[in-house]
Amino acid sequence: MKKRSYQQYCPLATGLDIIGQRWTLLIVRELLIAPKRYKALLENLPGMGTNLLAERLKTLMNLGVIEQIVQLTPCVSKVYQLTDLGQELEKPVLALTQWGSQFLKKKPPKFLFRPEWVLIVIKAAFNPQKAAYLSICCEWHVDGLIFYIRVDEGRLEIKLGAAENPVATVKTDGPSFAALVLGESRLKDIIVKGAFKITGSGLAVVRMMQILCIQDSHTQSEIA
Amino acid sequence: MKKRSYQQYCPLATGLDIIGQRWTLLIVRELLIAPKRYKALLENLPGMGTNLLAERLKTLMNLGVIEQIVQLTPCVSKVYQLTDLGQELEKPVLALTQWGSQFLKKKPPKFLFRPEWVLIVIKAAFNPQKAAYLSICCEWHVDGLIFYIRVDEGRLEIKLGAAENPVATVKTDGPSFAALVLGESRLKDIIVKGAFKITGSGLAVVRMMQILCIQDSHTQSEIA
DNA sequence: CTGCATCCGCCTCGATACTG
DNA sequence: CAGTATCGAGGCGGATGCAG
Numbered sequence: 001m002k003k004r005s006y007q008q009y010c011p012l013a014t015g016l017d018i019i020g021q022r023w024t025l026l027i028v029r030e031l032l033i034a035p036k037r038y039k040a041l042l043e044n045l046p047g048m049g050t051n052l053l054a055e056r057l058k059t060l061m062n063l064g065v066i067e068q069i070v071q072l073t074p075c076v077s078k079v080y081q082l083t084d085l086g087q088e089l090e091k092p093v094l095a096l097t098q099w100g101s102q103f104l105k106k107k108p109p110k111f112l113f114r115p116e117w118v119l120i121v122i123k124a125a126f127n128p129q130k131a132a133y134l135s136i137c138c139e140w141h142v143d144g145l146i147f148y149i150r151v152d153e154g155r156l157e158i159k160l161g162a163a164e165n166p167v168a169t170v171k172t173d174g175p176s177f178a179a180l181v182l183g184e185s186r187l188k189d190i191i192v193k194g195a196f197k198i199t200g201s202g203l204a205v206v207r208m209m210q211i212l213c214i215q216d217s218h219t220q221s222e223i224a
Numbered sequence: 225m226k227k228r229s230y231q232q233y234c235p236l237a238t239g240l241d242i243i244g245q246r247w248t249l250l251i252v253r254e255l256l257i258a259p260k261r262y263k264a265l266l267e268n269l270p271g272m273g274t275n276l277l278a279e280r281l282k283t284l285m286n287l288g289v290i291e292q293i294v295q296l297t298p299c300v301s302k303v304y305q306l307t308d309l310g311q312e313l314e315k316p317v318l319a320l321t322q323w324g325s326q327f328l329k330k331k332p333p334k335f336l337f338r339p340e341w342v343l344i345v346i347k348a349a350f351n352p353q354k355a356a357y358l359s360i361c362c363e364w365h366v367d368g369l370i371f372y373i374r375v376d377e378g379r380l381e382i383k384l385g386a387a388e389n390p391v392a393t394v395k396t397d398g399p400s401f402a403a404l405v406l407g408e409s410r411l412k413d414i415i416v417k418g419a420f421k422i423t424g425s426g427l428a429v430v431r432m433m434q435i436l437c438i439q440d441s442h443t444q445s446e447i448a
Numbered sequence: 449c450t451g452c453a454t455c456c457g458c459c460t461c462g463a464t465a466c467t468g
Numbered sequence: 469c470a471g472t473a474t475c476g477a478g479g480c481g482g483a484t485g486c487a488g
Binding site: 004021022023047048049050051052 | 459460461462463464
């Protein structure tokens with residue numbers, strides 16, 4: 001039960017002592033998307049032993065990174081969620097996500113995929129400057145997952161669930177959505193393939209995707 | 225020799241497959257400060273097996289994160305340094321550093337300490353808005369380590385070595401420097417203790433430290 | 449002396465089985 | 469559903485050996 005520590009008076013080493021072990025940041029990723037119950041975490045983290053998950057959750061709770069609460073909607077259940085301290089891990093997670101995305105392209109398609117993870121990529125790649133003077137809200141249905149993306153006054157909002165007043169609704173499949181966001185496919189090609197069904201303003205969707213797709217760092221620095 | 229992978233089509237998981245193993249990000253931290261030779265890395269990472277360091281370095285080289293070059297100054301030697309790809313890890317490292325710094329305060333003083341690490345904290349905590357309209361360059365001698373910090377037009381520059389035209393030169397010890405940057409001691413108290421010797425403009429040093437010290441997140445959000 | 453490679457004991461991890 | 473218990477395998481840490 002004793003922990004392995006770097007024993008260094010350094011914030012990075014101290015942080016890694018807490019969230020640097022295997023699987024821990026992936027647990028945080030899952031909870032950044034939404035609070036989840038024990039079983040849901042296990043399902044999204046295949047390969048992780050159930051004992052290890054239990055121990056990680058216990059440790060993170062002791063450290064005040066996550067907490068366990070009783071959720072009332074949509075049904076009564078015990079779920080784990082990030083505390084404010086844990087929520088502050090969003091910045092590091094997004095930074096690592098942005099860095100890691102350039103290695104993703106040549107990955108075998110056998111790997112596990114969840115459309116929620118693409119939402120993190122969008123957050124990581126978001127550039128407020130590109131979104132200036134735009135105000136769009138789209139609802140998405142990707143592999144059964146429903147969420148909306150709202151861009152307004154240079155701010156980005158992504159939430160699970162249906163939107164209130166979307167200007168467009170898009171239905172597509174996970175791989176197409178990922179390829180689009182990662183810049184591996186063009187919107188035009190995916191629409192032609194028929195994997196993209198738009199209800200409402202198509203122009204709004206086009207505009208939004210111009211903002212959300214990953215750009216290479218050269219392009220980004222030009223704009224900044 | 226086979227690697228353990230998360231097998232997920234997710235940028236975060238992919239990134240962690242590369243730099244998520246034990247010690248790897250600390251190697252990156254060392255190389256973010258300056259290129260180093262094998263032995264120097266080993267000295268700054270006590271507890272790490274020499275075999276493990278060799279294997280990590282090899283892996284990182286194969287992945288294009290670091291490279292080995294022949295350094296000519298100050299003496300001819302083979303050193304490891306970050307590639308452009310590796311340099312892009314600065315953002316994640318700084319983000320994790322900022323997060324981890326709030327856990328640092330109650331750490332036992334027996335832990336290993338290097339003044340270079342404080343430089344990363346300064347970079348992580350730097351807020352361009354606070355530095356607006358300021359132009360200061362100070363040279364520091366901390367536990368024998370010489371470096372300078374330049375603030376100019378909202379930009380921060382930290383480099384090892386002597387400054388060209390510093391408005392002030394400060395000599396102090398590592399713990400005082402760390403306590404100051406981490407906001408655990410006030411500049412006044414450290415000067416009174418005699419652990420702080422300023423040559424040149426004392427006001428410049430005071431101004432600069434107001435910028436460089438860690439602020440709690442509440443204060444930062446007020447300014448932003 | 450630096451820059452690794454080899455060997456070995458141990459701790460962590462991953463899979464399965466089991467319990468409240 | 470939410471964990472706990474168990475155990476084999478593999479990554480890690482320390483000591484040592486060796487070549488340039």
